[in-house]
Amino acid sequence: MRKIKQIAVFILVAVLGAPTWAGCRTKLNEMGNEEVDPTMSQLYVLNYNGGFGSDWLMKARDRFEETYKDTSFEDGKKGVQIMIEPTKELSGTLKMAWKVRTFDVAFAESLQGYNDWVREGLLYDITDAVTEPLTEYGDAKSVKDKLNAAQDSFFKVDGKYYGIPHYAGYGGIVYDRDLFDKNCLYLRADWRSYVTDVADSNQWADAFVAKLTDAKAPGPDGDAATDYDNGLPATYEEFFLLCNYIADIGLTPLTWTGQHYAGYFQFTQLAMRANYDGAEQTNLWTSLDGAATKLAASVTAVPGAAVGNVTLAPPLTINAANAVEKGPELYKGAGLYYADKFIETVFNTPKWYDPAKQFSPTHSHIDAQSDFLYSSLEPGQKDIAMLFESTWWESESNSVITRMTERYGERASKFNRNFQFMPLPHPTEAQIGQKGTILDSMVSLGMIRAGIPEWRAELGKKFLRFVNTDESLKEFTVTTNTTKALDYPMDEADLAKMSNFGRSVYDTQNRSDMAVQFSSNPLFVYNSQHFTIYALKTRINGTAYAPITGMHINKFTAEQVFNGYYAHGQDIFSKMIVG
Amino acid sequence: MRVKTDKRGGEGASLLSRLAKKIRIAVYSFECLLFRRRGPKKFSTKGLSKRKRNDVIFYALMAMIPIIQFCIFYIVVNINYILLSFREYSIADGRFIFAGFRNFVAVINDFSGNGLMLTGLLNSLVAYAVGLGVSLPLGLLFSFYVYKKMLFANNFRLILFLPSIVPGLVMTMMYGYFVDRALPSLLQLITHKETIGLLSDPAKQFGSILFYCIWAGFGGGVLIYTGAMSGIDDSVVESARLDGASMLQEFFRITIPLIWPTLSIFLATGIIGIFTNQLALFNFFGADAPSHLTTLGYYMYAAVQRSVAAGGSELQYPYLSALGLCMTAIILPLTLTARRLLEKLGPKTY
Structure with a gap:
C-alpha cells in the first residue's frame, strides 16, 4: 500500500514538473x-x-x-x-x-x-x-x-x-487609399473658395474633388508637383473637415485600439509633436543642449477653431550648465499643445468613430487592425477610412491578412490593397511646406x-x-x-x-x-526612465495625470493639459540624478 | 508504537543537529498527518526500520522543496524588501546605497500631495465598504439558504461558485466582453439606441468593476460560510426550532454566533484588503488603468509593472518597498485591533 502511495506521489510530482521539464527541453x-x-x-x-x-x-x-x-x-x-x-x-x-x-x-x-x-x-x-x-x-x-x-x-x-x-518605429495615421479614391476624399486645390464656413455641413462636399483627375490641394508639403500627398489634409482644420465629410457620407472616418488607446495616442502625440517641432527641437528633449525656439509663452482656446492661439516665447538656450533649471521649460513646447489639441478634438467628436469600441478595454489593437482591414470587404460593415497605428501594423496583421486572402482571394492581399502612411497634417497653414520630421520612438x-x-x-x-x-x-x-x-x-x-x-x-x-529619443547627455543617461513616452504627465490641481487619459476620462482641455506640463516637468527635473 | 528519544537532541547538541531533528520531526508529523497515523510525542530515526527510514528520507526530500521555496520566496524576499526601503539605487555606481528615511519621507509626501494616492485610498475604502455592506450580508444569507437546503440550493451554489473555479483572467475577459460588447448590443436591439459599454464609459467603469468583484468573490465566501455552518450541531438547531425560533431568529441567534470565529477572521482580514485589493484592474486594463479607478493595491502593483517596463525598476523598488512598509505599519495594528474588538464585542457562544 505504501509503495502505491509513493508511486502515486512520484507520478504527481512528475505531472506537476512536466511543464518545467518540457520548458527546459524546448x-x-x-x-x-x-x-x-x-x-x-x-x-x-x-x-x-x-x-x-x-x-x-x-x-x-x-x-x-x-x-x-x-x-x-x-x-x-x-x-x-x-x-x-x-x-x-x-x-x-x-x-x-x-x-x-x-x-x-x-x-x-x-x-x-x-x-x-x-x-x-x-x-x-x-x-x-x-x-x-x-x-x-x-x-x-x-x-x-x-x-x-x-x-x-x-x-x-x-x-x-x-x-x-535595430527596428525603427513610430506612430501615425494609416489611410485606405482605395477608399479615398473610390469616394474622392481629396481636397480640391481651391477648396477655400467654395467653403466659407467649415462648420457648415452643407458646404463640406464642395471642398472635395468630384473626380480623381480634378486639381487637388497640394497637401502638407505645399507642393502640387509631388503627387503622394496631393489632396490630403495639410492642416488640422483640413483633417477635421475631411473627417466631417467622411462621416457625412456614411463612412467611419477613424478607428484605433480601445484597449491601448492611451499608449497609441501617446505615439500619435509624439509623432505630431515631432512633425511640428522639427528634428533639432525634438532632439533637444533628450540632448538638453541648444536653443529652444518653439516654446509657448501662453496658449488660449479659440471656440470653433481647430487650434487655439499660441504665443511663442523668446528662444531659450539650454546647456549643460543650466539643464536642470531650464529643462522643465521644454514642457512648454508648442508642439505638445498642438498635438494634444488634435487628440482632444478627435476624442470630443464621437461621430468620427465608433464610441462603443474606441475606449473599450475589450477592443485590442488586433481588433482595430481587423476592423480596418475587413471594413471595405465585409458586406454590411461601414468602411473605415483611417487607423491610428504605427509603422509595424501591417506586419503585425499578417495572420489576419492571410485569412482574408483565403476568404476573399488575392484582392485582399496586402500587395493588392493600397494602404498608405499619411503625411501628418500641420497645426496651422504657417507650417505648410515645412519638411516632415519622424521621431523614432523606439x-x-x-x-x-x-x-x-x-x-x-x-x-x-x-x-x-x-x-x-x-x-x-x-x-x-x-x-x-x-x-x-x-x-x-x-x-x-x-x-x-x-x-x-x-x-x-x-x-x-x-x-x-x-x-x-536618446542622447549621450549625462542627464539623459542617468535618468532615461523620465524621458520615456509613459513618463509624460500633466499636473492638474496637484495630481499627475497621463495626458491622453486625462483628456478622455477627466475631460481636461488641451489647454489645461498643456498648462499642467510645466509643473510636472519641474517635478521630474527636481528628482533627476546629475551625473 | 514505542519511539526512542534521540540522545543527540540534548543540551549539548549543535544547532545544526537540533535543526535537523526539528525537520525530521516535522517531516514525520507531516507523514502522520498525510496517512492519518497517530504521531509520537518524540521522534528518532534510530528506532525505525530501514524501510521506515527510507520513507522518512523520501518525505524529507519531498518536503524540502516547499521549505526551500518558503525560505527563499518569503523569508529572504521580505528581509530584502525591508532592507530595500532604507536604500536607494545609485545609477552612477550601479548599486544600492543607504538612504536613511528618504524613501519614507517621499511616501508621506506623496500621501499628502499625490492625488492619485488619495484617489487610491478612497476607492479602496469604497471597495471595502461595499464588500462589508453588500457582499458579506449577501454571502451570509445565501450561505444560510444553501445550508438550510432550500429550493435549488445546490444549483445556485454551483452557479455562484463557477466564477471561483474559472481563472480570474478568463472571468474578467468574459465579463468585459459581456458588459462592453454584448450588453450594449442587447440594449440597442431593445431600445434602438446606441449604447456605450459599461467599461468604456468612464462614469460607469468603477461601478461595473465593483459589481464584478462582488460577483466573482461571492463563491469563495459562500464556500467558507457554508462550511462553517455545516459544522453547527444539529441538536442546537433542533432545540431552537422546538422552542419556536423562526428562520430569521435561527439565523441571527444561532447561526451567526456559532460561525462568528470564521466570520471575524473574514472581517479582520478584510481590513488588509483595503491596502491590497486591486479590484482586478490589472486584468481589465493592464498597467495603465484610468487613474480614477486606482486602488492602493493596484497603485503599488502597477508601479512595479511600469517601472519594470520602463527599465528603471531598481530606482522604483526602494520607494515601493517603503510604501509597502508604511502600509504594513498601518495595517498591522488596525487588523489586530479589529480582531481584538471583534472577539470582545462579537456574539458569545458560551
Whole structure:
C-alpha cells in the first residue's frame, strides 16, 4: 500500500514538473522546432516577437547558416545553427531574463536604460563588429557608417559600442487609399473658395474633388508637383473637415485600439509633436543642449477653431550648465499643445468613430487592425477610412491578412490593397511646406550577452554584422514592410517587392528628417526612465495625470493639459540624478 | 508504537543537529498527518526500520522543496524588501546605497500631495465598504439558504461558485466582453439606441468593476460560510426550532454566533484588503488603468509593472518597498485591533 502511495506521489510530482521539464527541453528546440545538431555550433538568438515578427530573422538565419556551412567555430564541429527564441520581454523583464537565461544574441524591440546595461556589465563589447567594414559580405561600409550622429554618440560608451540600432518605429495615421479614391476624399486645390464656413455641413462636399483627375490641394508639403500627398489634409482644420465629410457620407472616418488607446495616442502625440517641432527641437528633449525656439509663452482656446492661439516665447538656450533649471521649460513646447489639441478634438467628436469600441478595454489593437482591414470587404460593415497605428501594423496583421486572402482571394492581399502612411497634417497653414520630421520612438537594438564563451561571442558578432549588411537590411524591409533604424539604400527592384504600405513608410522616412529619443547627455543617461513616452504627465490641481487619459476620462482641455506640463516637468527635473 | 528519544537532541547538541531533528520531526508529523497515523510525542530515526527510514528520507526530500521555496520566496524576499526601503539605487555606481528615511519621507509626501494616492485610498475604502455592506450580508444569507437546503440550493451554489473555479483572467475577459460588447448590443436591439459599454464609459467603469468583484468573490465566501455552518450541531438547531425560533431568529441567534470565529477572521482580514485589493484592474486594463479607478493595491502593483517596463525598476523598488512598509505599519495594528474588538464585542457562544 505504501509503495502505491509513493508511486502515486512520484507520478504527481512528475505531472506537476512536466511543464518545467518540457520548458527546459524546448529551449533547445525553439522556433520551427529545430533540433540541435551535435555536429554543428549553435548560436542562441532571442528575438522580440511583436509587430515586426520573426520572418526576417529566419530568412537571415538561412542565409547565414548557408554562408558558414563549411566553417568550424568549435573543435570537432562544422557549420552553425542559429537557434531562434521568440520573446515578448521588453526592457526590465528582458534584463531579468538576460541575467538568468542562456542565449547569446538578442534583438530587443525597446530597451530603456542602455547605459545602465553597459554599466552593469551585461553587454559584450562589439566595437570591432561595428567599426570594421562589412567587406566579407560584399558591403564596403561598416555598421558605424550606417548610423546617424545621434545614434553614434549614444551607442558609443567610453569609446566602445555595445549595441547596434535595430527596428525603427513610430506612430501615425494609416489611410485606405482605395477608399479615398473610390469616394474622392481629396481636397480640391481651391477648396477655400467654395467653403466659407467649415462648420457648415452643407458646404463640406464642395471642398472635395468630384473626380480623381480634378486639381487637388497640394497637401502638407505645399507642393502640387509631388503627387503622394496631393489632396490630403495639410492642416488640422483640413483633417477635421475631411473627417466631417467622411462621416457625412456614411463612412467611419477613424478607428484605433480601445484597449491601448492611451499608449497609441501617446505615439500619435509624439509623432505630431515631432512633425511640428522639427528634428533639432525634438532632439533637444533628450540632448538638453541648444536653443529652444518653439516654446509657448501662453496658449488660449479659440471656440470653433481647430487650434487655439499660441504665443511663442523668446528662444531659450539650454546647456549643460543650466539643464536642470531650464529643462522643465521644454514642457512648454508648442508642439505638445498642438498635438494634444488634435487628440482632444478627435476624442470630443464621437461621430468620427465608433464610441462603443474606441475606449473599450475589450477592443485590442488586433481588433482595430481587423476592423480596418475587413471594413471595405465585409458586406454590411461601414468602411473605415483611417487607423491610428504605427509603422509595424501591417506586419503585425499578417495572420489576419492571410485569412482574408483565403476568404476573399488575392484582392485582399496586402500587395493588392493600397494602404498608405499619411503625411501628418500641420497645426496651422504657417507650417505648410515645412519638411516632415519622424521621431523614432523606439530604442531598439541588437546586442550580445557579456560573459559568453569567446568563440560564441565572435560568432554572435559575425551574425550581428551579417544582419546589418545592405543585403540583409533590404531583405528586412521587404519582409516586414517597415524599416530599420540605419541608413541603407533600397533600389526599385526591392521596392517593387513590397506592399503599398511598406513603400509609403519607406518614402515617408526618406522624405523626412529623423529625430531620436536618446542622447549621450549625462542627464539623459542617468535618468532615461523620465524621458520615456509613459513618463509624460500633466499636473492638474496637484495630481499627475497621463495626458491622453486625462483628456478622455477627466475631460481636461488641451489647454489645461498643456498648462499642467510645466509643473510636472519641474517635478521630474527636481528628482533627476546629475551625473 | 514505542519511539526512542534521540540522545543527540540534548543540551549539548549543535544547532545544526537540533535543526535537523526539528525537520525530521516535522517531516514525520507531516507523514502522520498525510496517512492519518497517530504521531509520537518524540521522534528518532534510530528506532525505525530501514524501510521506515527510507520513507522518512523520501518525505524529507519531498518536503524540502516547499521549505526551500518558503525560505527563499518569503523569508529572504521580505528581509530584502525591508532592507530595500532604507536604500536607494545609485545609477552612477550601479548599486544600492543607504538612504536613511528618504524613501519614507517621499511616501508621506506623496500621501499628502499625490492625488492619485488619495484617489487610491478612497476607492479602496469604497471597495471595502461595499464588500462589508453588500457582499458579506449577501454571502451570509445565501450561505444560510444553501445550508438550510432550500429550493435549488445546490444549483445556485454551483452557479455562484463557477466564477471561483474559472481563472480570474478568463472571468474578467468574459465579463468585459459581456458588459462592453454584448450588453450594449442587447440594449440597442431593445431600445434602438446606441449604447456605450459599461467599461468604456468612464462614469460607469468603477461601478461595473465593483459589481464584478462582488460577483466573482461571492463563491469563495459562500464556500467558507457554508462550511462553517455545516459544522453547527444539529441538536442546537433542533432545540431552537422546538422552542419556536423562526428562520430569521435561527439565523441571527444561532447561526451567526456559532460561525462568528470564521466570520471575524473574514472581517479582520478584510481590513488588509483595503491596502491590497486591486479590484482586478490589472486584468481589465493592464498597467495603465484610468487613474480614477486606482486602488492602493493596484497603485503599488502597477508601479512595479511600469517601472519594470520602463527599465528603471531598481530606482522604483526602494520607494515601493517603503510604501509597502508604511502600509504594513498601518495595517498591522488596525487588523489586530479589529480582531481584538471583534472577539470582545462579537456574539458569545458560551
